[in-house]
Amino acid sequence: MARTGLIDQYLADLASRLPASIVAELADGLQETYLAHVRAGHSPADAAHRAVTEFGDPDVVIAAFVGANPARRTARTLLLTGPLVGATWATALIALRAWDWPVPVWVRVGFAVVLVTGVAMLSVAAFGRRYRRATHSAMAACLSILAIDITILSYLGTAGLLTTWPALLAAALSASRSIFTLSRLPTDLAAR
Amino acid sequence: MRAEALKGHLDGLLLACLEGGPRHGYAVIEALREATGEQLDLPTGTVYPALHRLEAAGWIRGRWSVVDGRRRRTYELTAKGRRALSSERADWRKFSAVVTAALEGPPWPAPA
Numbered sequence: 001m002a003r004t005g006l007i008d009q010y011l012a013d014l015a016s017r018l019p020a021s022i023v024a025e026l027a028d029g030l031q032e033t034y035l036a037h038v039r040a041g042h043s044p045a046d047a048a049h050r051a052v053t054e055f056g057d058p059d060v061v062i063a064a065f066v067g068a069n070p071a072r073r074t075a076r077t078l079l080l081t082g083p084l085v086g087a088t089w090a091t092a093l094i095a096l097r098a099w100d101w102p103v104p105v106w107v108r109v110g111f112a113v114v115l116v117t118g119v120a121m122l123s124v125a126a127f128g129r130r131y132r133r134a135t136h137s138a139m140a141a142c143l144s145i146l147a148i149d150i151t152i153l154s155y156l157g158t159a160g161l162l163t164t165w166p167a168l169l170a171a172a173l174s175a176s177r178s179i180f181t182l183s184r185l186p187t188d189l190a191a192r
Numbered sequence: 193m194r195a196e197a198l199k200g201h202l203d204g205l206l207l208a209c210l211e212g213g214p215r216h217g218y219a220v221i222e223a224l225r226e227a228t229g230e231q232l233d234l235p236t237g238t239v240y241p242a243l244h245r246l247e248a249a250g251w252i253r254g255r256w257s258v259v260d261g262r263r264r265r266t267y268e269l270t271a272k273g274r275r276a277l278s279s280e281r282a283d284w285r286k287f288s289a290v291v292t293a294a295l296e297g298p299p300w301p302a303p304a
Contacts, residue, residue, distance in 0.1 A: 024263040025217060026240060031262060032218035033236065056235020064241035070248040187248055 006048040007034060013058045018065055018131055030055055066131050071138035074184040075125035078145065078177070082119065085173045089152070092166035101159075111148065118144035142181045149174040199234060202242055203251075204280035207273055210252060214268035217243060243267055251276050 007030055015023045030051055037047035055061065066072065118141045125138035153174055156162050162171055209215065209223040220243065221236045246252045251273035254265045269277070 025265045028262045028264045029217040055237035060235055061237035064238040068241035068245040
């Protein structure tokens with residue numbers, strides 16, 4: 001039985017703020033709810049009204065999906081562990097007198113810009129209320145942080161600077177973070 | 193029974209609904225409704241994000257199919273989910289035993 005405009009309107013509201021795969025799943029559930037009410041003897045209009053009411057306010061449903069977004073959890077984990085990794089790297093770089101390294105200023109500035117942008121995007125992903133924006137920000141932030149970790153690990157590794165315990169500890173933390181980030185990417189990508 | 197108390201155990205309830213075999217979202221909601229004697233009064237649209245959360249935790253696995261021209265996502269328990277359900281059950285038994293003993297035991301003597 002064809003559903004009514006009320007359900008299409010409800011789904012259109014969700015579709016403007018949630019990924020297509022989630023809306024497809026909700027559309028199936030909503031249609032099943034509608035059909036159950038029709039089978040129970042309600043008119044199509046009444047069944048649609050009951051189905052939409054049972055599903056709940058779209059804002060409430062969307063907020064629940066935003067809270068369950070795996071990309072948001074990834075962002076929160078990275079934000080929470082970031083200060084520890086950052087402090088360890090700061091200790092290591094001071095111990096290694098990083099300001100004396102033959103690294104051009106534009107590279108240093110670029111590195112800082114990528115880092116700050118990554119943290120800003122993580123904050124948007126972790127605390128924003130828009131599902132798609134949270135997912136995209138988390139993805140971009142994950143890639144930025146991966147690039148930072150891989151760059152610094154490669155530089156220290158090739159320059160033979162992984163010799164002090166702060167550098168080894170920082171490298172181990174960065175490597176662990178890279179593994180975590182890579183392991184989260186497929187799940188976070190699926191949430192688009 | 194207060195619905196809020198049931199909501200606090202939503203994860204365990206959802207896992208229990210999937211213990212008998214794979215179910216799609218609406219079937220999970222129906223099973224939940226039946227299992228709780230229709231006491232769980234929450235917007236059914238919010239059950240789906242809860243299922244997504246369990247899937248992200250690796251406790252359930254979702255698969256797409258097409259039924260009557262509609263895309264349908266069906267969920268099933270993973271081995272990790274079965275372990276989580278066992279743990280939820282054990283915790284609940286311990287918790288309920290403690291509360292039952294405290295609420296239904298003999299009156300406590302008043303301090304002298």
